[in-house]
Amino acid sequence: MFTKLYAATWGDVGKAKEKGFFDFDLFSWMAWTWQTAAFFIFIALCIIVMLIWEKKVPGGSPRKGILGLDTTRGDRLFVSLLGSAFIHLAWLGLVGSLLWIASIICVAYFIVVFKYV
Amino acid sequence: MNKTINQKAWYFVIPVFVLVAFNAAIPLMTVVNYSFQETFGNNVFAWEGTRWFKQILLSERFHASLGRQFAFTFIILLIQIPLGIAIALTMPKKGWGVPVCLILMSMPLLIPWNVVGAMWNIFALPDIGFLGHTLNSVGFDYNFTQQPGDAWFTTILMDVWHWTSLVVLLSYAGLNSIQPAYYQAAEIDGASRWATFRYIELPKMKKVLTLAILLRFMDSFMIYTEPFVLTGGGPGNTTAFLSIDLVKMALGQFDLGPAAAMSLIYFFIVLLVCWIFYNLMMKNEAKS
Numbered sequence: 419m420f421t422k423l424y425a426a427t428w429g430d431v432g433k434a435k436e437k438g439f440f441d442f443d444l445f446s447w448m449a450w451t452w453q454t455a456a457f458f459i460f461i462a463l464c465i466i467v468m469l470i471w472e473k474k475v476p477g478g479s480p481r482k483g484i485l486g487l488d489t490t491r492g493d494r495l496f497v498s499l500l501g502s503a504f505i506h507l508a509w510l511g512l513v514g515s516l517l518w519i520a521s522i523i524c525v526a527y528f529i530v531v532f533k534y535v
Numbered sequence: 536m537n538k539t540i541n542q543k544a545w546y547f548v549i550p551v552f553v554l555v556a557f558n559a560a561i562p563l564m565t566v567v568n569y570s571f572q573e574t575f576g577n578n579v580f581a582w583e584g585t586r587w588f589k590q591i592l593l594s595e596r597f598h599a600s601l602g603r604q605f606a607f608t609f610i611i612l613l614i615q616i617p618l619g620i621a622i623a624l625t626m627p628k629k630g631w632g633v634p635v636c637l638i639l640m641s642m643p644l645l646i647p648w649n650v651v652g653a654m655w656n657i658f659a660l661p662d663i664g665f666l667g668h669t670l671n672s673v674g675f676d677y678n679f680t681q682q683p684g685d686a687w688f689t690t691i692l693m694d695v696w697h698w699t700s701l702v703v704l705l706s707y708a709g710l711n712s713i714q715p716a717y718y719q720a721a722e723i724d725g726a727s728r729w730a731t732f733r734y735i736e737l738p739k740m741k742k743v744l745t746l747a748i749l750l751r752f753m754d755s756f757m758i759y760t761e762p763f764v765l766t767g768g769g770p771g772n773t774t775a776f777l778s779i780d781l782v783k784m785a786l787g788q789f790d791l792g793p794a795a796a797m798s799l800i801y802f803f804i805v806l807l808v809c810w811i812f813y814n815l816m817m818k819n820e821a822k823s
Contacts, residue, residue, distance in 0.1 A: 448561070449568040449580045458564060487814050488821065500810065503803050510585055511592035517585060 461499075468495060483535040491532075498524075498531045570795035587796035597797060599772070600780040607687075607776055608755045611694050615751055616744070618695070619702025624732070626707055637707075640700040648697075652764025655693040659765075679766065683773035686766045690774055693761055698754065702747045709743035710736060742819050749812040756805060777801055 468491060472478065478490035489497070502524040509520035570587055572580040591597050626636045646654070661667040661678040666689075670677040679689040713736065721731045759778040762768065768775035768783065775783065781801065785794035 446578050448565045449572055449574070449578070451568060451571065451580075451582060453582075454564075454568045454571060457567070488817070496810070500803065500806055504807070507588065507592060507800065507803070510589050514589060 464495060464499070468492065485535055487535070489535055494532050494535055497535055498528045501527055501531065566795045566798055568795075569791050570799055571792075573792050576789070583792060587793045588800070591793055591797045591800060596772075596780070597800075600775055600777050603773075603775065604756060604777040607691070607694075607758070608752060610691055611698070611755050612748060612751055614691070614695050615699045615702050616748060619699050619747065620706050620740070620744075622699070622703045623706035623710055624736070626703070628711070637704070640703050640707075643697050643700050644704075646697075648760035649764050651693065651697050652761040655689065655696075655761070656765050659689045681770050683770055686770060686774050690762050690765060693765060694755065694758070697761065698751060701750065705743040705747045706740055709740035713739045742816070745812065745816050745819060749809075749816070752808060752812070753805070756808070 471491065478492060480488060480490045483489050487493075505524050505527060506517065506520045509517060509523075513519075569580075571583060571585070573583050574580045622640075626640075627633055643651070656664075658664045659667045659679050661671055661680070667677055667679070676682075677685050679685040717735050717739075718731065721735055726734070757778055758776055759782070762774050762776060763779055763782075766774045768779040772780070778801075781794055781797055784790050784797060
């Protein structure tokens, strides 16, 4: 899986691959890259943080937010993640480059959602 | 006496967890991985970054199939919901008619989707099909394999035939849960039939109708089998809805990267709509 810490490039196409420890056939079809792995680790971390938060302050702090919806922490995480996906897509479609600016917007969006929604 | 806390029951969730991991999480992760890479098979992948997402978001083809998808879903909702309510209102409330109507109504729901497609394909064939032949012999120039308008007409008719029953059954259940006292009160007040419907029946059916709209939206938004068997997305691409277009891209052209990006965008749209409907339903719940 992480035999190379960078993803393959066009130069690697057609070359024989070095077989790493995780490169068994059951697994290699999933085509992991460190970027996508980092993304899923981020999602997993979010869930772990939510679990710890729930242990510390149980109940999910329900409230009626600015959208007029009854939300808990989990709802807010979902809204943040889904909204971030759409912010990134919109940025890609409308602007096209410098995607990290969209990511910064998403951080701001996360904060707004967790504070007010 | 203190209750002992025993959380061991959570272990029983493990099998479901494993099942979901294998049939949902792992494939979804793989789709995410594919959407950032190019491959010609043989497990060789090359990093492409966000190229496929950009390509899909700006592609005419995706806009067209998304537009067709929304148009289709909108049209069938516009037909099926009022039609379903109307049929439910005319269904008998007691006597032998109830089981007969219920069974007749559930019949289309029990037929496998590819069979529905095949049935309607044969039914609508312009030369030998009952519908197609009849339409042609009374003077309509009908051919769903060649004319886009006819293909749309047939696809929508098929979906209405297949799924209106679901709306009927849900509305009927909603209607049956209304206490007779409401109707008596309406009668005493001299309410018209329309007023009874508008101020008693419709508000009481609100919950089931939200559910019906949600179910019909999701099913029609992800429709694949029936139009695939009926028209195969044709003539040309005129009935290639999102999922048909997606399969064409993924398996027909073997463009796994763009197809993965497209399916993720598709997935986000479905998630968003689901979330909106879920919140609408929860709002109704809280009110009542």
